[in-house]
Amino acid sequence: xxxxxxxxxxxxxxxxxxxxxxxxxxxxxxxxxxxxxxxxxxxxxxxxxxxxxxxxxxxxxxxxxxxxxxxxxxxxxxxxxxxxxxxxxxxxxxxxxxxxxxxxxxxxxxxxxxxxxxxxxxxxxxxxxxxxxxxxxxxxxxxxxxxxxxxxxxxxxxxxxxxxxxxxxxxxxxxxxxxxxxxxxxxxxxxxxxxxxxx
DNA sequence: CACCAGGAATGTA
DNA sequence: TACATTCATGGT
Numbered sequence: 650x651x652x653x654x655x656x657x658x659x660x661x662x663x664x665x666x667x668x669x670x671x672x673x674x675x676x677x678x679x680x681x682x683x684x685x686x687x688x689x690x691x692x693x694x695x696x697x698x699x700x701x702x703x704x705x706x707x708x709x710x711x712x713x714x715x716x717x718x719x720x721x722x723x724x725x726x727x728x729x730x731x732x733x734x735x736x737x738x739x740x741x742x743x744x745x746x747x748x749x750x751x752x753x754x755x756x757x758x759x760x761x762x763x764x765x766x767x768x769x770x771x772x773x774x775x776x777x778x779x780x781x782x783x784x785x786x787x788x789x790x791x792x793x794x795x796x797x798x799x800x801x802x803x804x805x806x807x808x809x810x811x812x813x814x815x816x817x818x819x820x821x822x823x824x825x826x827x828x829x830x831x832x833x834x835x836x837x838x839x840x841x842x843x844x845x846x847x848x
Numbered sequence: 849c850a851c852c853a854g855g856a857a858t859g860t861a
Numbered sequence: 862t863a864c865a866t867t868c869a870t871g872g873t
Contacts (some may be wrong), residue, residue, distance in 0.1 A: 674863090695855040697870080698852080700853090734867095779856090780856080791858040798853085
């Protein structure tokens with residue numbers, strides 16, 4: 650067993666099943682609506698505490714705007730204010746909503762080529778590597794490993810690698826794990842839980 | 849009151 | 862390629 654697999658075993662044993670938001674993000678299978686909620690959450694959580702994102706999602710839900718279609722019909726800017734950066738995030742949400750609709754909906758994206766989809770997502774304003782990969786892995790069940798600030802901190806702390814660049818770490822994790830979207834979902838969730846846990 | 853959270857775009861050198 | 866700055870709210 651390599652270092653990455655050992656790390657997973659360690660975290661899985663320590664934390665068990667992911668809770669909180671992760672109970673939705675790691676749910677299998679997900680409904681279309683749940684997948685859309687994950688996409689929206691992936692934008693809202695950019696550099697933002699999940700606690701604030703929850704408020705924004707709750708507001709969207711109450712206003713019946715928590716879906717790709719309904720997103721476009723409400724006063725999103727007011728609703729998502731608690732998640733911060735609300736003006737840009739409003740634009741970003743419209744961008745991704747338009748993209749999903751023009752692609753034929755989430756169900757179409759489920760059968761799309763991962764590489765091609767990733768390239769197209771990265772062309773959208775407001776979608777960088779982490780958000781693209783969160784959407785691919787958590788919303789669309791694609792076998793792509795998400796790298797974030799917690800992953801980098803943990804890799805550094807565990808002295809697994811000195812190179813902390815996004816692409817390098819993503820390849821490192823994916824090369825040392827079986828290609829399994831569900832494993833990737835759980836593992837990344839555990840990394841974040843571990844990071845929050847020891848602060 | 850200061851700091852920062854599961855990023856990304858933009859500008860500068 | 863490598864940094865610095867900006868975007869904004871709410872928790873600690």
